[in-house]
Amino acid sequence: MHHALLLPVLVASALPGEFEREIAAVPTFATSSEAWQHALAVAARLRVARALEQPAARRASAAAWAAVRSRFPLERALASEAAFRAAEQLRILEADAAALRELEFARVESPDPDLRAKAALECAHIERRRRNGERALDLYLALSADSTAPPRRRDEAALWVGKTYAQIGRFSDAARWLRHCAERASHALDRIRAFDEWCALYIGIDDLEAAAGVLATARASLAPLLLEETRLGTAVRDALDAMRSIAALERAVARRRAKAAAESPAPTRREPPRPVPAR
DSSP states (O other), rough: HHHHHHHHHHHHHHSSSHHHHHHHHOOOOOSSSHHHHHHHHHHHHHHHOGGGGGGHHHHHHHHHHHHHHHHTTTSSSHHHHHHHHHHHHHHHHTOHHHHHHHHHHHHHHHHOOOOOOOHHHHHHHHHHHTTTTHHHHHHHHHHHTTTTHHHHHHHHHHHHHHHHHHHTTTTHHHHHHHHHHHHHHHHHHHHHHHHHHHHHHHHHTOOHHHHHHHHHHEEEEEEEEEEEOOOHHHHHHHHOOOOOOOOHHHHHHHHHHHHHHHHHHOOOOOOOOOOOOOO
């Protein structure tokens, strides 16, 4: 049997009991179009809900979208989009387990390469936040190598490979991946993001000379675009000037200088020579 037939059953059985009951309580509709319109209406109520009503309204929206996925799983495009929308609400509610299962459906079942890639990224982000670093890395690495994914999604995944390596203390691997992104990302703005993270990595391990070298390389490698009087040229200039690592490096250099000054011995005060009395 095709896994599309099995996955919704596995998802539903693994959901926390309370949310599973909320999905079951969603009205049943004869067609996916009707179910979709109902989910849209519930989502519209969320947008106007008062602050105290927001959590309940958000859960209702998540359940309505999850019901579309659960009841019409063979309509893969529609069911995957509904699953992704359910996961968005569940993630805000910090219902990570339920969000992951909706995202896994979209990651596996969606016929849209971009939606599959977005779902994979969100799965990895949740795993990383839950400190499941190895699982997050597996997802980021798989997406970075997925030839069916849009190039910018692959680049984003590769950037997160570097950032995740840095977070778990594998600094040489982090530097290798961030350099790869800075040199090879398909869009100039993604390259600047990678340069920023690469520089921040060196600041974090107190290699300020290497950090300064990264900033210089960023400017040099993007120099042709800096000269363009185009929308992209303007965006590149603004992004380079807004790199957070510039100010971070300045602060780190100032701290190093202050520390060196504090640790250096105070200069010995020399007494002026006494005058020799006249005879």
